[in-house]
Amino acid sequence: MNYNLNELFEQEKKKSTYAGLKDLFKLIAHERKNLIIAFFTILTDATLNLLGPFIIGHTIDKYVVTKDFHGVLVFSGILLAMYIGALFTKYLQTTLMGSIGQRLLYTLRNAIFNKLQLLPVAFFNQNKAGDLISRVNNDTDKLNQFFSQSLMQFISSIALMTGASIFLLSINFKLGLATLVPAVLILIFTQLVSPWVKRKNAATLKSIGGMSAEIQESLNNFKVIIAFNRRDYFRKRFKETNQENYNAAIGAGLANNIFLPVYGLFSSLAQLIVLAYGIYLISIGEFTIGLLVSYLSYAVNLYNPLRQLASLWSTFQVAMAGWDRISQILSLESNLAISDSNVKEPSAALLEFRNVSFAYPNGKEILHDINLKLERGKTYALVGPTGGGKTTTASLMARLYDPTEGSVLLDGKDIRSYKPDERSQKIGFILQEPFLFTDTIQDNILYGNETYSNYNSEQLTELIQTSGLGELLAIFESGLETKVLSSGDSISLGQRQVIAFMRAVLRNPEILILDEATANIDTVTEQLLEKILKKLPESTTRVIIAHRLNTIENADEIFFINSGEVTLAGSFNEAVDRLMHGKRSS
Numbered sequence: 001m002n003y004n005l006n007e008l009f010e011q012e013k014k015k016s017t018y019a020g021l022k023d024l025f026k027l028i029a030h031e032r033k034n035l036i037i038a039f040f041t042i043l044t045d046a047t048l049n050l051l052g053p054f055i056i057g058h059t060i061d062k063y064v065v066t067k068d069f070h071g072v073l074v075f076s077g078i079l080l081a082m083y084i085g086a087l088f089t090k091y092l093q094t095t096l097m098g099s100i101g102q103r104l105l106y107t108l109r110n111a112i113f114n115k116l117q118l119l120p121v122a123f124f125n126q127n128k129a130g131d132l133i134s135r136v137n138n139d140t141d142k143l144n145q146f147f148s149q150s151l152m153q154f155i156s157s158i159a160l161m162t163g164a165s166i167f168l169l170s171i172n173f174k175l176g177l178a179t180l181v182p183a184v185l186i187l188i189f190t191q192l193v194s195p196w197v198k199r200k201n202a203a204t205l206k207s208i209g210g211m212s213a214e215i216q217e218s219l220n221n222f223k224v225i226i227a228f229n230r231r232d233y234f235r236k237r238f239k240e241t242n243q244e245n246y247n248a249a250i251g252a253g254l255a256n257n258i259f260l261p262v263y264g265l266f267s268s269l270a271q272l273i274v275l276a277y278g279i280y281l282i283s284i285g286e287f288t289i290g291l292l293v294s295y296l297s298y299a300v301n302l303y304n305p306l307r308q309l310a311s312l313w314s315t316f317q318v319a320m321a322g323w324d325r326i327s328q329i330l331s332l333e334s335n336l337a338i339s340d341s342n343v344k345e346p347s348a349a350l351l352e353f354r355n356v357s358f359a360y361p362n363g364k365e366i367l368h369d370i371n372l373k374l375e376r377g378k379t380y381a382l383v384g385p386t387g388g389g390k391t392t393t394a395s396l397m398a399r400l401y402d403p404t405e406g407s408v409l410l411d412g413k414d415i416r417s418y419k420p421d422e423r424s425q426k427i428g429f430i431l432q433e434p435f436l437f438t439d440t441i442q443d444n445i446l447y448g449n450e451t452y453s454n455y456n457s458e459q460l461t462e463l464i465q466t467s468g469l470g471e472l473l474a475i476f477e478s479g480l481e482t483k484v485l486s487s488g489d490s491i492s493l494g495q496r497q498v499i500a501f502m503r504a505v506l507r508n509p510e511i512l513i514l515d516e517a518t519a520n521i522d523t524v525t526e527q528l529l530e531k532i533l534k535k536l537p538e539s540t541t542r543v544i545i546a547h548r549l550n551t552i553e554n555a556d557e558i559f560f561i562n563s564g565e566v567t568l569a570g571s572f573n574e575a576v577d578r579l580m581h582g583k584r585s586s
């Protein structure tokens with residue numbers, strides 16, 4: 001299955017802004033009450049602001065012209081009270097929308113992160129970590145900015161414009177219609193150019209993701225870069241990505257700025273229409289000066305928010321482009337779904353491959369029509385040339401991937417029918433480069449171990465001793481309290497493998513897979529690991545991938561993996577012979 005988000009984005013039918021908004025509001029449905037309150041404060045604020053010009057016009061015609069200063073004073077007082085009221089509602093809107101924005105950011109980041117935890121290994125193979133980080137951090141913040149800073153002004157502008165249009169039409173219908181013509185033209189223009197503007201913004205967000213991926217890759221591999229003195233190479237690569245981002249940002253900037261001048265032009269045009277047509281109406285006695293003053297104010301009340309909408313519209317387009325990138329992750333389904341097991345012929349083996357074929361997305365077939373069985377309590381070795389498919393075979397055993405064809409049976413049931421916790425309880429997998437979290441060794445050992453998760457250090461130390469792992473723990477001066485920093489970089493790869501080994505063994509799995517798990521360990525420690533492996537419960541099945549031949553000497557069966565085939569090597573000597581003389585697949 002294709003999980004490449006950037007490729008999928010190009011292929012997908014683009015969602016309309018309306019559909020995008022609908023999805024977004026579903027996510028913040030629980031904020032409905034706060035949104036309604038905010039909406040009403042916005043409406044109140046808009047109404048108070050709209051009543052202003054009407055009262056001014058009324059005061060001029062009724063009290064200023066007739067020099068009734070008492071009336072002027074009363075209406076000035078009313079205006080002041082209204083402006084104070086408007087101030088209060090504005091404050092309420094700002095605090096409400098600010099907190100809704102922050103909560104949205106919080107909810108979204110949690111939702112994306114939780115989704116990422118559910119996605120299969122194939123997703124992470126096909127997407128760069130930096131781009132994903134940028135989606136979690138940067139794209140969500142674009143939405144927050146829109147919600148906490150712009151949405152309120154957005155709704156308030158629309159409310160002001162609607163109110164102003166009603167006043168304009170009700171004061172003088174014909175003049176009102178003429179004033180609204182430029183506004184309608186603006187709406188048509190906005191509708192037409194918005195998809196293009198959104199695309200430009202999406203390109204910028206994509207390039208920010210690309211830049212973040214570039215930074216992440218160079219930071220992760222800084223040792224190689226320094227060792228090979230390839231700073232110039234990464235500098236060049238970064239410069240290119242930065243240039244790409246610069247070009248995209250300039251393009252988006254141009255697109256975003258298109259609204260402001262066009263809106264400005266049309267709003268000046270509307271004022272000209274009001275003035276010219278209004279003066280004409282006064283000259284034929286159909287209009288008064290007071291009404292024209294109010295009218296001009298309403299025209300300003302219509303076109304000023306429209307101008308504000310021009311800048312808000314670009315923020316909205318950026319937010320919607322961000323939302324598209326976020327919702328893309330949220331809508332992904334893991335292809336490692338749990339399904340019913342419908343095995344026709346029963347299997348007595350602990351693990352069985354039935355007609356399994358496998359290819360990585362867009363890649364050639366790595367395994368073709370494989371049948372193999374692993375019995376309880378036996379030790380199996382997987383050997384073969386580099387790139388032959390050993391890790392891939394082991395990954396299928398642990399359901400890191402699903403076969404493209406055929407099925408893997410665990411304990412007689414299709415492995416796809418197990419819940420992830422049941423499956424990982426049965427299978428322990430020590431990866432070639434074990435990953436450790438920034439924490440103590442104790443926490444890293446207990447990671448994912450439900451049985452002992454509440455153990456304190458004394459209990460865990462005792463457990464480690466009784467499980468025969470004491471000598472391994474003794475390698476670390478500070479024992480369980482030893483700190484692991486920055487994904488395991490503070491300790492050696494061999495030490496990392498030892499911790500991963502303890503972690504896997506203490507989970508007491510039915511199958512323990514060791515993928516080159518001793519490749520970086522000294523001979524004495526390796527012998528210690530072998531001793532511990534032998535002491536595992538009799539029913540534990542061991543699957544060992546190793547290039548060092550002594551590691552596989554004691555295996556009950558040896559599988560030779562190459563060129564899409566998995567065959568039984570028969571004896572150790574045959575395996576050695578095939579390794580020495582066999583052709584590699586890649």
Ligand SMILES: Nc1ncnc2c1ncn2[C@@H]1O[C@H](COP(=O)(O)OP(=O)(O)OP(=O)(O)O)[C@@H](O)[C@H]1O
Nearest residue numbers: 125360363366385386387388389390391392393586
């Ligand atoms: N994530 C991946 N995406 C695409 N192709 C992959 C991926 N991982 C491995 N491959 C390809 O699959 C083939 C088998 O790789 P695999 O890691 O299973 O070999 P291996 O026998 O374990 O090699 P080694 O001894 O070097 O660990 C290789 O040709 C490799 O290029």
